[in-house]
Amino acid sequence: xxxxxxxxxxxxxxxxxxxxxxxxxxxxxxxxxxxxxxxxxxxxxxxxxxxxxxxxxxxxxxxxxxxxxxxxxxxxxxxxxxxxxxxxxxxxxxxxxxxxxxxxxxxxxxxxxxxxxxxxxxxxxxxxxxxxxxxxxxxxxxxxxxxxxxxxxxxx
Numbered sequence: 001x002x003x004x005x006x007x008x009x010x011x012x013x014x015x016x017x018x019x020x021x022x023x024x025x026x027x028x029x030x031x032x033x034x035x036x037x038x039x040x041x042x043x044x045x046x047x048x049x050x051x052x053x054x055x056x057x058x059x060x061x062x063x064x065x066x067x068x069x070x071x072x073x074x075x076x077x078x079x080x081x082x083x084x085x086x087x088x089x090x091x092x093x094x095x096x097x098x099x100x101x102x103x104x105x106x107x108x109x110x111x112x113x114x115x116x117x118x119x120x121x122x123x124x125x126x127x128x129x130x131x132x133x134x135x136x137x138x139x140x141x142x143x144x145x146x147x148x149x150x151x152x153x154x155x156x
Contacts, residue, residue: 033057 033039037057044052 031039039055040058042054042056044050044054
């Protein structure tokens with residue numbers, strides 16, 4: 001995309017003008033151009049496209065001041081977008097989205113399996129605690145009986 005393309009970054013100062021320009025443009029009309037100028041809206045007054053809205057950079061509009069240059073600028077921006085899409089970027093984006101959706105689905109399934117495993121382990125631990133308490137009780141009873149037998153033998 002050229003330096004005055006209509007696809008631009010958001011107005012947030014935390015964004016880099018270079019890194020997030022296209023990404024921020026996906027969420028609606030951006031506020032700023034690549035060059036840092038504000039994106040402005042113009043209306044065509046030509047016979048070819050009367051009343052058609054065009055988006056341009058404020059610096060581009062100052063330089064030319066003519067609607068014809070805005071039309072050329074708009075068409076150039078569209079041609080750049082089309083050429084980028086022809087280069088396969090859209091295909092890669094769609095593939096990445098499908099991979100991400102599959103990964104999300106897999107993660108949800110893994111999450112459900114983990115929850116089921118946690119429930120199963122909680123039951124096993126509960127059973128173990130019951131058995132441990134029974135063994136502990138049996139051991140305590142055996143110790144008391146052994147002690148009682150020892151006292152009986154000793155004091156007889």
